[in-house]
């Protein structure tokens with residue numbers, strides 16, 4: 090049997106679901122195919138932070154990366170606006186809470202990092218401001234007396250990852266999009282149109298969006314293309330439910346730490362602590378296997394949380410889990426059309442809980458040739474074209 094659509098979206102995580110919604114809104118016929126189910130990947134495992142400040146992972150890797158990161162701050166500005174109206178547009182409670190985010194510093198060298206970072210962000214139009222430890226504790230009395238400064242961005246916060254993807258899919262379906270679960274994409278052929286084999290079915294599509302997170306390179310390989318994205322195993326921790334104490338998103342510029350309190354009362358603690366990726370039968374990292382937890386990550390993460398918010402010392406750790414996200418060869422996301430194969434698009438990598446709605450909105454415009462020049466310009470820094478040299482002999 091074969092199905093004919095304007096757009097086939099591969100992956101029903103946040104990015105795929107949001108892409109389907111934007112395309113369906115614009116009147117396209119859309120099929121979303123997922124090998125498993127909605128939120129089966131990172132979109133169902135993540136911390137739900139809406140962080141628009143330049144991330145610590147860029148700052149800890151030298152000037153060049155920090156410079157690149159400040160160039161994508163323009164996308165963070167767009168993402169702030171995209172999250173603003175999302176609950177209303179999707180008619181859903183996503184538990185979006187945006188009371189501001191603090192990236193804190195304890196040491197003079199950390200303060201220096203914050204100073205440079207805040208200048209970069211302000212130049213890019215973010216409302217971040219540098220505050221001293223006393224002002225930080227006035228805003229966030231739960232912070233440790235050891236905090237000497239913070240970068241405060243009033244737009245930051247968090248949302249519920251378990252609510253966001255289903256809400257996008259629901260809204261897309263109401264506009265006519267179809268969703269197929271347990272439907273792994275197994276082959277991609279490009280003739281006049283794309284012919285894509287799902288289990289037992291052929292989909293004929295004008296455009297394809299690869300939104301398969303850490304699996305995206307495997308999908309690109311089906312089209313004989315390289316996509317330099319790598320799986321990364323991370324660790325998350327959650328405390329028991331406690332009375333409201335932390336209304337903000339809290340990050341640390343010198344330690345791996347991000348924390349927030351969910352609407353249910355648990356404190357979610359993460360911030361980039363590793364877990365150990367598992368290998369599949371072919372000997373390669375398999376993003377479909379939950380990574381093994383590393384006790385040192387759990388303990389280090391908890392220690393960083395207590396050093397920043399001492400009240401956490403009295404809370405019980407309820408649960409730890411691991412998840413897999415995707416990181417590109419230059420740490421920036423990859424969003425846009427593959428030059429070697431017009432009509433084949435990708436949106437993967439980076440912090441795509443925060444930025445995913447924006448990637449999806451702009452990529453949908455590219456796919457449907459709607460205000461395309463503007464979308465091309467906004468996505469230029471993260472376009473796949475920067476890795477085109479890898480595909481010189483491919484496609």
Ligand SMILES: Cc1cc2nc3c(=O)[nH]c(=O)nc-3n(C[C@H](O)[C@H](O)[C@H](O)COP(=O)(O)OP(=O)(O)OC[C@H]3O[C@@H](n4cnc5c(N)ncnc54)[C@H](O)[C@@H]3O)c2cc1C
Pocket residue numbers: 099100101102103104105122123124125126127128129130131132133134135136137138139140272273274275300301302303304308323324325359411412413414415436437438439440441442443444445
């Ligand atoms: C522990 C953790 C914490 C994180 N915290 C944050 C955070 O606080 N803030 C933030 O902004 N980002 C965070 N991230 C990153 C964020 O979760 C991801 O960037 C985002 O969820 C990626 O969404 P996605 O839709 O691109 O991919 P995914 O959610 O990974 O979805 C990919 C989908 O593709 C499907 N798929 C795979 N193979 C096939 C196939 N052959 N055919 C069809 N479908 C297929 C999978 O089943 C899956 O459902 C975190 C990630 C992790 C792991």
